[in-house]
Amino acid sequence: MKKDNSAKQSLTKNQSLVLQALAEADQPLGAYELLNRLQPSGFKAPLQVYRALDQLVEKGLVHRLESLNAWTACCEDQHSYTPVFAICDDCGNVTEHFDEQLAGNIEKVTKRSGFTPDRSIIEIHGQCDDCGTITQS
Amino acid sequence: MKKDNSAKQSLTKNQSLVLQALAEADQPLGAYELLNRLQPSGFKAPLQVYRALDQLVEKGLVHRLESLNAWTACCEDQHSYTPVFAICDDCGNVTEHFDEQLAGNIEKVTKRSGFTPDRSIIEIHGQCDDCGTITQS
DNA sequence: GGATAAAATGTTAGGTTATAACATAGCCGC
DNA sequence: GCGGCTATGTTATAACCTAACATTTTATCC
Ligand SMILES: [Zn+2]
Ligand SMILES: [Zn+2]
Ligand SMILES: [Zn+2]
Ligand SMILES: [Zn+2]
CATH class of the missing domain: 1.10.10.10 (Winged helix-like DNA-binding domain superfamily/Winged helix DNA-binding domain)
Incomplete structure (x- = not known):
């Protein structure tokens, strides 16, 4: 990149x-x-x-x-960490998040087996705040 | 599931x-x-x-x-954590891994914004042990 | 400026991946 | 047997992506 x-x-x-x-x-x-x-x-x-x-x-x-x-x-001009996408399966809204710990975790998991990570894909499906509140009513 | x-x-x-x-x-x-x-x-x-x-x-x-x-x-009959897939872009080999911390961190990142996770997709592209060793020679 | 190379664009055709729609057949509880 | 359900079969089509080649634009060097 x-x-x-x-x-x-x-x-x-x-x-x-x-x-x-x-x-x-x-x-x-x-x-x-x-x-x-x-x-x-x-x-x-x-x-x-x-x-x-x-x-x-x-x-x-x-x-x-x-x-x-x-x-x-992309949500911003620069980010060094792998983005995490939260995808709402109800309304289709997608938000981009970051977490320093995550990047470390991913490397750790794969490197146990000698794997050399290049790019990571993290996509979480679920319900966003708005849609979750509505159905709980 | x-x-x-x-x-x-x-x-x-x-x-x-x-x-x-x-x-x-x-x-x-x-x-x-x-x-x-x-x-x-x-x-x-x-x-x-x-x-x-x-x-x-x-x-x-x-x-x-x-x-x-x-x-x-699937690599086994039962697993409670979200699997992490390590995908070798050279040989096509794919391995399935698990990490409690990683699964927890992913949920944490999205829940900050009120998101309710359902299913997570974690796929890491890179080079497996075999292919990495070869090209380093 | 003019020659040259590199990058971007235009256009046609074709390949891969996935689903819609409808019909048929088997299973199970009543 | 009847009704409801699941699985299956079959045809057609939608959705997603790329190969190949021609042309234009842009950058670079002299
Ligand atoms: Zn981004
Ligand atoms: Zn939503
Ligand atoms: Zn599995
Ligand atoms: Zn490999």
Whole structure:
């Protein structure tokens, strides 16, 4: 991840459009949903979306949610720890969290067996605060 | 997860065939790869595989690896903690691990924001012991 | 500025992964 | 046997992703 403070400034047109669409959405979006939303801006083929997404992930500005086949804008400009995503299965809302201890735990678990970690995926499905309160009533 | 000790005994024909194919494989398998391997046993359509997989996951005998779009047989009959998968990007080998502290930390991170966790996905990509040793030479 | 190389984009086609919809067959308690 | 349930079979289609190749834009060096 070669992210720096100027990451957002060096974006190409397509990358900017995709990032903006993700930032404006209140949920993660699939590639084809992005394509739909960006057709007014001139997007015509899935590959345009996928290429921009790949580049944005490379820059650390966007994360892919593996269990949703969807992408979301990163919550901040810089973070050194692996993000933990909390995914509400009721309303679709996703939040990004960090925990220093977690990063250490993950390394510990795998290194017991000689494994060399590269990138980690942590996605927690459940119920967000809003949705949990509603159903408890 | 309504897994019990008799889970394996109450399997239907299709479920048994899919579980056996996964147990015999040395790597996680995709649904269509499973279909290929099970065609001699009479499987003809993807849905037969997907339905058996869903049921096996429900019983806790099979795990889905979200970042691989693949499935693997569970390493043991019972485990209470969320499994951590170490995925070697070189050889494709996947191992299942457990860590009480890690599971607790993940819950803690999300509960700070009022989130109620249901199921967690932890998949770590990297290099296994064998592959790491080779490239270091 | 002009030649060159690298990166980004456009476009078509095709491959992989997963589900919808509907029909059929077996099982079990009544 | 009847009704309800689960599992299965079958066809079609949706959703997600990439290969291949042509073109344009951008960066770099002289
Ligand atoms: Zn982030
Ligand atoms: Zn919610
Ligand atoms: Zn397991
Ligand atoms: Zn390996």
